[in-house]
Amino acid sequence: MGRTLFEKVWDAHVVKELPDGQTLLYIDLHLVHEVTSPQAFAGLRFAGRKVRRPELTFATMDHNVPTVNPKDVRDAIARKQIETLEQNCREFGVQLAGLDSPFQGIVHVIGPELGLTMPGKTIVCGDSHTSTHGAFGALAFGIGTSEVEHVLATQCLWQSRPKTMRIQLNGSLQPGVTAKDVILGLIAKYGVNFGTGHVVEYAGTLIPQLSMEQRMTICNMSIEFGARAGMMAPDETTLAYVQGRRYAPKGADWDACVAEWRELRSDPDAVFDVDVVFDVSDLEPQVTWGTNPGQGVGISGVVPDPKDAKSEEEALAIRQALEYMDLKPGTKISEIPIQHVFIGSCTNARIEDLRLAASIVKGRRVADGVRAVVVPGSKQVKQQAEAEGLHEIFLEAGFEWREPGCSACLGMNPDIIPAGERCASTSNRNFEGRQGKGARTHLVSPAMAAAAAIAGHFVDVRELTSEGVTA
Amino acid sequence: MEPIVKHEGLVVCMNRVNVDTDQIIPKQFLKRIERDGFGEFLFFDWRYLPDGSPNPEFELNRPEARGATILLVDDNFGCGSSREHAVWALRDYGFRVILAPSFADIFYNNCFKNGLLPIRIPRELYKQLSESHARGEWRRMTVDLERQTVETDHGISFSFEIDPHKRHMLLHGLDDIGITLQYEADIAAYEASRRPYQFVYA
DSSP, X not given: OOOOHHHHHHHXXXXXXXXXXXEEEEOSEEEEOTTTSHHHHHHHHHHTOOOSOGGGEEEEOOXXXXXXXXXXXXXXXXXXXXXXXXXXXXHHTOEEEOTTSTTOBOHHHHHHHTTOOOTTOEEEESSGGGGGXXXXXXXXXXXXXXXXXXXXXXXXXXXXXXXXXXXXXXXXXXXXXXXHHHHHHHHHHHOTTTTBTEEEEEESTTGGGSOHHHHHHHHHGGGGGTBSEEEOOOOHHHHXXXXXXXTSOOHHHHHHHHHHHTTOSOOTTOOOSEEEEEEOTTOOOEEEXXXXXXXXXXXXXXXXXXXXXXXXXXXXXXXXXXXXXXOOTTOBGGGOBOSEEEEOTTTSOSHHHHHHHHHHHTTOOOOTTOEEEEOOSBHHXXXXXXXXXXXHHHHHHTOEEOOSSOGGGTTSSSOOOOTTOEEEEOSSOOOTTTTSTTOEEEEOOHHHHHHHHHHSXXXXXXXXXXXXXXX | OOOOSEEEEEEEXXXXXXXXXXXXXXXXXXXXXXXXXXXXXXXXXXXXXXTSSBOTTSGGGXXXXXXXXXXXXXXXXXXXXXXXXXXXXXXXXXXXXXEESOBOHHHHHHHHTTTOEEEEOOHHHHHHHHHHHHTTSOOEEEXXXXXXXXXETTSOEEEOOOOHHHHHHHHHTXXXXXXXXXXXXXXXXXXXXXXXXXXXXX
């Protein structure tokens, strides 16, 4: 019987299999950031252990970094955490893209752009959005701090074999509809835990039409429906993206890698535990109205009524969400006003995301009463955007143009949405308090966030005309 | 790590689905560089009112929940962020066992590294337990990891499944890294079998 993409990558990394089903898996790349690593390094120090393969470990700082002036970390505890990472990297010999590095940025943005992320690798990081790297045909997943310590010490991880799921994304996207809408639409349809225990492979006719940035957006949010990882088979688009990057293989090594990577696809007779087909042709731009990423609807839709829920549990969940979000059933999504727009995060802060948003705001103005912020995913993204003049488009429209970091995705730094205010956000989580205590998050694509900034409320980006905003 | 073999304790029930780790330990408490001291911040935004006083409505603050060491909670507990701080906070607060119809994967794995036993139970059983608990029919339970059984103080008993490796680690409070280092020869052999370009990045 044929093997799936996941099985091929898994099998190539088995160090030891125990009779009880536990597998010791070798890890090719360990990404590290300041929030989930200090206790892991402290554990090594306490036990007198070293980092086994520092050259397979790469660190940066992103969660705590202020985006107005990254070096002005006024929060003493955040500063301590950043300094601790600097000290740990020095002591244990780990390469760090620190605040002075031209490569610093969100860990899931810099991995791919530096060429650290490659097809066929096993990649872990103490961060759930590590699933992002699966877009390259890597097996990439988030781990806890104890596992971070374990990988630092052994370069391996004990895993039980997950189940497999294939999600066939078929069809073509309408103009103005993006990869973000695909993943939000998928989670809205199937729920926030339908992937639990599974490694998902995204397949179908849509994938070859997507850029690497779009693929990363989809894989990034695999964790939002509980999947252990999301993967896509590498193709010419993948190779073109990786080739020539800083740490990508060169010369004969490149050729050897490519030969190997071409085998990284599920065999035609491979069997998945679960098979799902999702047609994207009629998909609208999506907006979440609730407090988990599955509570979303198309832009032409309305806020749901708990009375229409399929179960008592769902009705309760809707009621709780609407109370927190201060929304009434039946309200048109396009009539929800917003006070904040955040374009950024490991989901949507790559160059293509910024190009898309800029194309919509160009020549327009941010609506009165709206504070709109663009936070590039990395120093390199920022530099590229400025070379293309995107920052001028944003600034002229009334956006703020910031330094790279996780920013308002999770409010661990000064970028916090005030209580009771509403944010159209390109990030990945609309949990209660995620962007700040009492903050109300609506997840959208970069195009929809840009359009909302102009209109002051949600608007179908497909209805924006050159004369201005309709609706 | 503190082993867990048999645990008897008071049960608190949270009738909530999709409790994410942002709720278990909000991000403003993730900046510490220690593993301990997170218990006072557990469920911070639900547990305290804006003036800092305990929210009397919140499940853990009810008088009958005082001293609870076992948490009974609905589907998909621990979803979202990978932060192990969520498990540290639950442990520091005093929890040793969590029963739920399902757990998010990363959270589930994190539990075993910290002496916290997560038990998956069928959803029907969850409903039965939470409803009878709400009616005050029972308050405590005994969890026996060795026998893989649970018994409430009003006599409902059931068994549960758990990965044998994870069970072994918890029963003996074992440090994963110590065990893995026994396989040093296997790791070295694996590394020797891989071509160097896979590993070098600079």
